[in-house]
Amino acid sequence: MIERPMEENIIVGAPRYCPVLPLKNLVALPKSIVPVVVGREVSIAAVEYAMAHNKKEIFITAQQSPDIDIPTGDDLYVHGTRGVILQVVKLQNGTLKILVEGVTRARIASIEQEAPFIGVMLEELSSQEIKHAPTLKSLWKELLGLFKEYIGLNEKLSSDLLGLFRGPEDLDFLCDTIAVHVSFTFTEKQALIELVDLKERALLVTEFLKREVDNLRTDKTIRKRVQSQVEKHQRDYYLTEQLRAIQRELGRDDAAQEIEEIRKKAKKIKMSAEALEKVESELRRLEQMPPMSPEAAVARNYVDWLITIPWHEKSKDTVSLQKAEQLLDDSHAGMKKPKERVVEFLAARKYAKENLKHAPIICLVGPPGVGKTSFAQSIAEALGRPMVRISLGGVRDEAEIRGHRRTYIGAMPGKIIQSMKRIKVMNPVIVLDEIDKMSMDFRGDPSSALLEVLDPEQNKNFVDHFLEVEYDLSNVMFIATANVGENIPYPLLDRMEVIYLNGYTEAEKLEIAKKFLIPKHLQEHALSSEKVVLSDLVLKSMIEDFTKEAGVRQLERYIAKIMRKCIQVLLANKKVKSVEVTHDMLEKWFGVPPFRREDRKRVDATGLATGLAWTEVGGDVLEIEVTVLKGKGGLTLTGQLGEVMQESAQAAMSYLRSRAKDLGLKENFYADLDVHVHIPEGAIPKDGPSAGITIATAVMSALTQIPVKCTVAMTGEITLRGRVLPVGGLKEKLLAATRFGIKQVIVSKQNAKDIKEFVHELDPSLTIAYVETMDEVAALALEKNPFIAHDKKVIKPSNADKLKKPARGKKIKGKK
Missing domain, CATH: 2.30.130.40 (LON domain-like)
Incomplete structure (x- = not known):
């Protein structure tokens, strides 16, 4: 027991x-x-x-x-x-x-x-009674009040139960009665049966009962709300039927049916609550308007825009990483960094899935013809997404981006929303082409409107002036293209991940021509590689002698012209089955080569130095001529030089005056001499600090009568102390040096780290010399080091040096 x-x-x-x-x-x-x-x-x-x-x-x-x-x-x-x-x-x-x-x-x-x-x-x-009368009375009052409220909320209990209790002396009976009639759990009831202390039992019953009362209150509120909604739906249904009957009498039955279909479609596409409210508001207005009124047309157009843009539809990134890399490699040669960035995003997207909220915003900056726009198309194909292109060249109205307000006649959304409607998914690739060509006027600044579009933290709540509701652009992959990054406002440039695409080397152009351009035009002209034969030597001749560009557009035009000429030959003589293109054919079809290297050969000369320039179409050479004349110490600068380039010339002259003794010159040599610095092709504006050491070298050569090596080119900024500072655009400049037959290029030592990134793309025959001071530049560029050879103490003014063979070249735009 x-x-x-x-x-x-x-x-x-x-x-x-x-x-x-x-x-x-x-x-x-x-x-x-x-x-x-x-x-x-x-x-x-x-x-x-x-x-x-x-x-x-x-x-x-x-x-x-x-x-x-x-x-x-x-x-x-x-x-x-x-x-x-x-x-x-x-x-x-x-x-x-x-x-x-x-x-x-x-x-x-x-x-x-x-x-x-x-x-x-x-x-x-037996229960342990509560001896303190106020406590007993207070517990009785609290418990009885809660029980009354519970009976009032619970329709299953009768209020007659309250008549069983006489007063505080029945607290024990009240606790047990409440436990019987209220839906306490089994565990709670067992706890109550075990409690003999009446005070503790009353407190526990009060706690349980409060919870049940709260539950009943909530249930009653929900039931009341549901009942009111049911009554409202019934009332709405009755009124709607009456309205339909009235509209049938007025001949508006078709319009009402159409409005109802729009309403159902708006709910089905699960647009945002704000947009749904706008649609409902416009539909209610439409129901009150004559169908043919102008206001009805405006409202209907607005509703159509809201329900036709995508709200949840997305395309799936189904392409594998290996296939994406293969697609990019097959479509474009080179472009290592952009390809890496796209594959990185695809890998992150596949790994993080929906946790990756924002798509990248990329800006491809490079000269014309390097394939920026076509590369954006390849990115869309690699990601398996649809692409839409928006040309921003010449756009000067903010409404082109944000749309017009509906108060204007013919108002419509901006290009962004128009593109989203056309593409029908929320995560397309949108190419913003020529973003650096936008301008501004009294109608607004479109580049400022793009700040919201291209900001990952803001574009999820983009508001078009026409729609007037927030729209999520965070899933869109924006790819902007530009020729000159400096033309893009800094706040806009800061929002994008800038990837610079440099000009192609001659080897890359040859590869692109063989792999992409020739097969493309053979197919377009219904030819085969057996009918038209283009050797590597002929292609190299075309690249070197007939084109001067960073990209391959001009080369592609020549290839297309060759195809047309070959078709003429094949049609003129039916016996000819194949045409092998030769150098003589090129000159016959295209004329004299405009950029033949033999014409660009020069000889060493005094007062003539070769610099390197960066332009929008790639790199180019810059010849600087200096002549010393009788005068009064003047410095003349011609060739339409910009302010920065003029200051570089003045700094170079001041440096040389400070080193007159080291150069073997009189200390006041400039008192009776004038120095004239001229950069040919004077119709083209030129600016930038990178010609500083070139000007200094040319002036030094003219003053010391020591010739400058014609196979040496240079680029770098000069200081009054003779230090050589780094400059930009090195890849384009070095490629230009190779095209023009330069053997050695002098650059600042601080540019060494920049050149390491693309040194493997340069011609192995090109030598790069890194310098820190003008002393090193003079030693490398001049035939003799002027700081240790003072053969000519007195400098006599002379006319411009006569070159054995004048340099020829095409005009260069935008030198700096």
């Missing part, structure tokens, strides 16, 4: 024997009548014993685990209720249906038997 400890102050009377009725997930409380279906043998035996031998009294308690079919004493809760069986009905299947009324709390003192039923010695428990 299991002995239970007893508390004398709550035990009523001596323990007595009682059969046990174990219940599953059910707690019987005092003052409650519980119907129970008894089917287990141990329970039936306990009921029969109680009816026959125990004055119908039975101990009702719950099993600790409902999964046990034949419980023992240890499987039961110690605390339960002593009850009286009021009624027993035997059912046909042998089970009993009984009514049990709980009388008082009790607990098991000891287990006497476990078969054929569980019999225990029972101790009845």
Whole structure:
């Protein structure tokens, strides 16, 4: 037998024997009548014993685990209720249906038997009364008020229950009654049956009851809201039907049906709440307008734009990394950095998936003809996304980007929203072509409007003036193209990842011609490689002698012309099956080569130095001529030089005057001499600091009468102390030096790190000399070092040096 400890102050009377009725997930409380279906043998035996031998009294308690079919004493809760069986009905299947009324709390003192039923010695428990009257009254008032509210909220309970309680003295009865009629959990009811301290039990019941009251309040609010919505829908339906009948009478039935279809479509495409509200507002206006009125046309156009732009549709990036790399390599030669950036994004997209919120915003900067726009097309193909191109050249109206406000006649969205409508997905590739060619006037600044479009933190909430709702552009991959990065406003340039595309080397042009251009034009002209034969020597001649460009557009035109000429030959003579293009044919078809290298050969001369220039179409050479004349110490600069280049010439002259003694010149040699610096092709503006050391070298040669090596070119900024500072555009300049037959190029030592990135693309025959001072430049560029050879102490003014063979070359635009 299991002995239970007893508390004398709550035990009523001596323990007595009682059969046990174990219940599953059910707690019987005092003052409650519980119907129970008894089917287990141990329970039936306990009921029969109680009816026959125990004055119908039975101990009702719950099993600790409902999964046990034949419980023992240890499987039961110690605390339960002593009850009286009021009624027993035997059912046909042998089970009993009984009514049990709980009388008082009790607990098991000891287990006497476990078969054929569980019999225990029972101790009845009385509640510990609350002796402090104010506390008792306060708990009574709180609990009764909550119970009244619960009955008011619960339609299943009658308010007659409140008449059972007389006052605070019935607090025990009130707690148990509430526990019976309120939907407390099994665990909560078991906790209440075990609590004999009336104050603690009342507080616990209050806590449970407050929770249930809150739940009922919430349920009532929801039901009320649902009911009001149902009533509103019914009312709306009735009014809508009436409105339809009126519209049928007015002959507007088709318009109403169309509006209803638009309304359904707007809800189906799951646009933003703000946009849906705008659509609904415009549709309500449309319903009140005559279908043929101008206002109706404007409203309908606005709604059409809102429902036709994509709101959730996206294309999937299905292309693999290897296939993307292959697509980019097959479509464009070189361009290592742009290709790497695209593959990086694709890899990050595949790995991070939807966590990668923003698409990259790239700006490809490079000279014309290097393939910026076509490369953007290849990026779209590599990503498996649709592409749309927006040309910004000459755009000067802000409304082209942001759209016109609807107050204007013929208003429409800007180019961005128009492109989104045309492409029908939210994550296309949009190419902003010639972004550096935009301008501004009184109508606004389109480059400022692009700040919002190209800012990853702002374009997710882009607002077009026409739509007047926020639209998400964060999934769009923007690729801008430009020829000159300096023409792009800095705030706009700062928002983009700039990738510079330099001009092609002659080897790259040859590869592009063989791999891309010739097959393309053979296919376009229905020719084959057997009918038209172009050798590498002929292609090299075309590249070197007939073109001077950073890209390959001019070369492509010549190739297309060759195809047309070959077709003429084939048609003129049916016996000819193949045409092998030769150098003589090139001169016959194209004329005298304009850039033949033999014409560009020069000889060493005094006062003539070769510089390197960067232009929009790539690099070029810059010949600087200096003549010393009788005068009064003047410095004349001609050739339409910009302010920066003029200052470079002045700095070079000041440096030479400071080093007059080292050069073997009089200290005041400039007092009776004038120095004239001229850069040919005077119709073309020239500017920039990179000609500083070239001007200094030419002036030094003219003053010392030491010739400048014609195979040496240079670029770098000069200071008053004779230091050589770094400059930009080195790749284009060095490629130009190779084209013009230069053997050695002098650059600042600080540019060494820049040249390392593309040194493998340069002609191996080109030597690069890195210098820090003008002393080193003079030693390399002049036939003799003027700082250690003072052969000519007095300089006589002379006319311009006569060259054995004048240099020829095409005009260079935008030198700096």
